[in-house]
Every structure is written in C-alpha cells, then in structure tokens.
Amino acid sequence: MRILLASSEVYPFSKTGGLGDVVGALPEALAKQGCEVLVVSPWYRTLKALPPPLWIGDVTIPFDGNYCQAGIGTLERGGVRYAFVGHSDFQRDDLYGYDDDLKRFCRFTRAIPQVAARLDFLPDIIHVNDWQTALLPLVLEHGWHLPEGFPGLPSILTVHNVQYQGVGDLEEVLYWLRLPGALRESYLHHFGSANALQAGLGFATWVTTVSPTYAREIKTPEFGYQLDGTFRHISNKFSGILNGLDTNIWNPESDPHLPRRYSVNNPEGKRENKRTLCRHHHLDERLPLLAVISRLAEQKGVDILLEAVPGLLAQGWNLFLLGSGEASLERWIHELSATYPERLASFIGFDEELAHQVYAAADALAIPSRFEPCGLSQMIAMRYGTLPIARATGGLVDTIEHQDTGFLFLHPNPEGLLWAASLAHRYCDSPTWKAMIRRAMARDFSWESAARRYYDRYHAILTAVDERDIPLYR
Ligand code: ADP
Numbered sequence: 001m002r003i004l005l006a007s008s009e010v011y012p013f014s015k016t017g018g019l020g021d022v023v024g025a026l027p028e029a030l031a032k033q034g035c036e037v038l039v040v041s042p043w044y045r046t047l048k049a050l051p052p053p054l055w056i057g058d059v060t061i062p063f064d065g066n067y068c069q070a071g072i073g074t075l076e077r078g079g080v081r082y083a084f085v086g087h088s089d090f091q092r093d094d095l096y097g098y099d100d101d102l103k104r105f106c107r108f109t110r111a112i113p114q115v116a117a118r119l120d121f122l123p124d125i126i127h128v129n130d131w132q133t134a135l136l137p138l139v140l141e142h143g144w145h146l147p148e149g150f151p152g153l154p155s156i157l158t159v160h161n162v163q164y165q166g167v168g169d170l171e172e173v174l175y176w177l178r179l180p181g182a183l184r185e186s187y188l189h190h191f192g193s194a195n196a197l198q199a200g201l202g203f204a205t206w207v208t209t210v211s212p213t214y215a216r217e218i219k220t221p222e223f224g225y226q227l228d229g230t231f232r233h234i235s236n237k238f239s240g241i242l243n244g245l246d247t248n249i250w251n252p253e254s255d256p257h258l259p260r261r262y263s264v265n266n267p268e269g270k271r272e273n274k275r276t277l278c279r280h281h282h283l284d285e286r287l288p289l290l291a292v293i294s295r296l297a298e299q300k301g302v303d304i305l306l307e308a309v310p311g312l313l314a315q316g317w318n319l320f321l322l323g324s325g326e327a328s329l330e331r332w333i334h335e336l337s338a339t340y341p342e343r344l345a346s347f348i349g350f351d352e353e354l355a356h357q358v359y360a361a362a363d364a365l366a367i368p369s370r371f372e373p374c375g376l377s378q379m380i381a382m383r384y385g386t387l388p389i390a391r392a393t394g395g396l397v398d399t400i401e402h403q404d405t406g407f408l409f410l411h412p413n414p415e416g417l418l419w420a421a422s423l424a425h426r427y428c429d430s431p432t433w434k435a436m437i438r439r440a441m442a443r444d445f446s447w448e449s450a451a452r453r454y455y456d457r458y459h460a461i462l463t464a465v466d467e468r469d470i471p472l473y474r
Pocket of ligand 1: 017018
C-alpha cells in the first residue's frame, strides 16, 4: 500500500507538540508493516536535518490566482521517504503564529500533489493532519491542474486538536486555492468564514482523532469548539485511534540524556536521576517530586496547577515546572520560583534534553488538562516510572487506570487536582506505589498496534471505495 502522509510538522525535523511526535513515528511503523510511505512537510528555516535534504528542483503550483514556485528537498530515513517543500513563507523563526498562517499552509497544501507527482509517487491513499493540511481532500475533489491520478484520491484526516481550525476569509481561500465559487456553500463555509478543519471533516473519505474518548467528547458543545455538530453529522465516517509512543526515543533503558539509565527490572537508577536533578536545582531530594512538562496554554490547565501550588507544597510535594507559551503563565511561574526557591524549580523554554531528565527524575507528573485529545506526556511518564496525576479527559482516560497506573480526577480545578495529588502523596514510596510503577512501566504504548489500526482503516477505506466502484487510478 502506498501512503502519502502530509503534515505541518514531523519529528525530528520539526516539532511544536504531539502532532510532530505522531507524524515522526507513524511512517516508520507503517513502513515496517510493508507500506511504502512518503511524508510531505514544509522546509522550515529551522528544519533539524543534518545533512540537510537534497534539493532536487522546483515545482509549479497554481496558487493565489496565478502560479508560484516551490522547491523540493528529499531525504530517506528508516525506510521512509521525506519531501520538504521550500518557500519563503517558511523562512521564519517559528512554525506558526503569523497573521498569514492560513495562506502559508494553503500554499503548502496546494503544493503536495505536485511534489508527490514530481517524485513519481502516486499514493493509494492520502493521510492529512490537522487544519494545516485539512484542505487537501477538498483540493483533490475540486482542484484543477492536479497531476494525473490525483483527482478524487481517497483521503483520511486525523484531528490532533480541534481547537485549532484554520479560519479565514472565505473569498480569499477560494481565490488562493483557485476553487470554484460554488464551494461557498460547502463544508468549507463555517459561520461566514472559511474553516479549513471543517472542510477536511466534510471532504475526507474518513476522519479519525487520536483517542476513542476524545472522539466521543468532540461531538459535544463542551469540547467541540463549535464543530461538535459537524462531528455528529459525520459520525458514520469518524473514529478514534489511540496514538502510540516512539519507544526507541522514550526508553529509560537506553536514553542518552539521562545521568543514569534504568528499567522496570532495575529501577534503582531512577533515584540517581532524581538526586542529580534535585541537587542541580537546590531541591530536597527526600521529598516527592511532582513535575509539569507542558505547553503553557489554556488547554493544559497549567493555571489550575499554579493556583494549587500552595496546597501542593503543604501536602509535601516539591515541584519542577518545565514549559513555555503564554507570557502571563511564564511570569506567574517566575514569581512562584522566587517565592518558594527551596520547593519549586522551573525552566521556561522548550528543552528536549531537560524534558527527558525530568521525566526520569520525578515521582509524579501533573497533567491538569481542560481537554486532551490523546496526550503523550502521560505515556512517556509511565514508561519512565513517573505516575501521572491527570484530569479524566480524552486520551488520559484511555491510557491511565486510576489507582493502578496513575491517578485521575474529574473536575478541572485546583480542588480536583489537590484531591488526586493528596491520594498519590499518601501512597508515595509505599509497596503499593512501587507496584503501580511496575505496572505503569510495563504498559505497551508502542506504535506497532496503533499503526496496525491505521493500516486496517486505510484498507477498509480502499475496499469501500472499490465497492462503490469509483476507479482508484485514473
Ligand atoms: P501537545 O501536543 O498538546 O503539546 P502532548 O502531551 O501530546 O501535548 O505532547 C507534548 C510533547 O511535547 C511531549 O513530548 C512533551 O514532553 C513535549 N514538551 C512539552 N513542553 C515541553 C518543553 N517545554 N520542553 C520540552 N518538551 C516539551
């Protein structure tokens, strides 16, 4: 089976969060199952590729009422081919956060079929991810000047986070993508604007999200960010597939970032990792250490945790906070670090190596998310013998068993978190706690089973398309 995976980020080349991790791991897992995979992603100025991709030339894309050129760089890794799309739109400091993001990713999306064709890659199915590439199914259905074989190809859209939707001016999007005006009345239209994610929900052959519980939640107004009605409407082509974890990168037995490696059968090393981190940050290593490793965004409920800090310290926890994001939360963390220098240490910024060390050093990881499509940090924590204390939502529900491999609380407020933290603190270092750690570390979160589910879904889509007698190849 030939699969084209399109994404705005792909680890280790680019990453701001879980999307990058998922698209970094799924292709190799699919390749191991015998699939031929091409991953197409932007060639950011900050792309982490050494040696850099091999530049193989330009392609012409119909865009913005005209044509434009985009460069292609390729490389191979782990049996997967990667193509990076180069354009001045991506020569910036950050991946996202610009006023013209929708236009940037419309251009990227429109380049994907042309890039694949240039590489002689005609996929059986195209798998797009989040709003940045969600317009591709619509382009495949209605776009013109598509390479031979691409019009009407079946597609699957994975929603990693429904909060980000790619909203903009409807007329502009139609003009950029050179789409017919009749599409004003299509799934592209949402409350008077263009909505890239909703267009993907409507036009993709199948839609998945990253956990079964989140798939249920986003059909409700509380979690659906105004797309709950659309999710209910497409429920006959919508399902949840739990993410896996890249267990080669996240493995305490072989993690090169750790002062001391350890495993479920040899957990002693964890203590030394804690000692090293605590000494470096002037924390008393005898107290249980509760960590946070998170984007500082409303979704993650870090404000809930910060409000609970006095209560957590009173319970007897020391805290380590690693995160970056909203300036007001960063300031709040700085203030707390200054107020409780002996009990709370923090690092503001995105630091992959430190993240590994904190997962290894902490006793527990707080995840007070308001919503969590899947979440990787709880899986990483469990693998590192660090028990998650998490809000019972989305993928956290599907991966953590309360009082067995972690602790869950229902209400996204300081009282909820403090309730679960006090429960955890009571167990800390007891034989029950150690047994929980063993069970958590033994959980299988590998990509193998997740990739199998995607494979089965691709297969089902292709079979259904065949049954409807729509020619796959033109
Ligand atoms: P999301 O994708 O919503 O941010 P996930 O839990 O799915 O949340 O994935 C978060 C990933 O980003 C994890 O691998 C986590 O370790 C990492 N991460 C988050 N914040 C930081 C940070 N400040 N420094 C290093 N890694 C971070």
